[in-house]
Amino acid sequence: xxxxxALAAILLAGCSAPPPPPAPAPAPVNPRVERLNRLWLLGTGxxxxxxxxxxxxxxxxxxxxxxxxxxxxxxxxxxxxxxxxGRRFQFLKSGANGRQFLIQAELNDGDVPLAGDLRVGxxxxxxxxxxxxxxESMRLAGDTLILSYRRPESEVEDHLEFGFLAGRLTxxxxxxxxx
Numbered sequence: 001x002x003x004x005x006a007l008a009a010i011l012l013a014g015c016s017a018p019p020p021p022p023a024p025a026p027a028p029v030n031p032r033v034e035r036l037n038r039l040w041l042l043g044t045g046x047x048x049x050x051x052x053x054x055x056x057x058x059x060x061x062x063x064x065x066x067x068x069x070x071x072x073x074x075x076x077x078x079x080x081x082x083x084x085x086g087r088r089f090q091f092l093k094s095g096a097n098g099r100q101f102l103i104q105a106e107l108n109d110g111d112v113p114l115a116g117d118l119r120v121g122x123x124x125x126x127x128x129x130x131x132x133x134x135x136e137s138m139r140l141a142g143d144t145l146i147l148s149y150r151r152p153e154s155e156v157e158d159h160l161e162f163g164f165l166a167g168r169l170t171x172x173x174x175x176x177x178x179x
Contacts (some may be wrong), residue, residue, distance in 0.1 A: 007146040018024050033152040035115035043105040043174035050082050060084050105174040123169040128162050
């Protein structure tokens with residue numbers, strides 16, 4: 001009888017669930033996607049309001065306000081433009097519900113380090129493409145060539161634009177999706 005219990009215990013121990021399979025290895029990080037994500041944070045990671053921007057970058061060189069019609073309801077929104085040397089940020093505060101959004105950030109300062117060896121004023125389109133891959137779209141705005149990239153792995157239409165004048169990178173523009 002003792003042997004039956006021992007045999008049953010051994011058999012039951014062998015019937016336990018198998019160990020879970022090992023976790024899959026993380027997907028390799030695409031360095032171009034990583035650079036685009038770092039560039040995205042450089043422009044949009046400073047704050048979601050002028051007050052947060054001030055805490056992050058200090059006192060601005062200038063602030064402008066403009067009333068603009070709300071696209072969805074009968075209300076006036078406030079557009080706030082905050083400037084720092086070589087940087088410009090635009091925030092939209094809804095007159096309907098008071099929510100505030102970063103709607104655009106621009107950088108034209110060659111002293112701000114970008115991803116890899118990219119520099120405003122020094123890099124050309126080939127260097128940008130080598131660093132972050134082929135653009136999603138390309139257009140001319142006057143005499144400025146604009147290469148547009150969609151933010152990687154984003155569920156919304158966030159865009160990053162590189163502007164070139166006379167073959168040199170002169171402007172980075174972040175355009176977060178806002179509705």
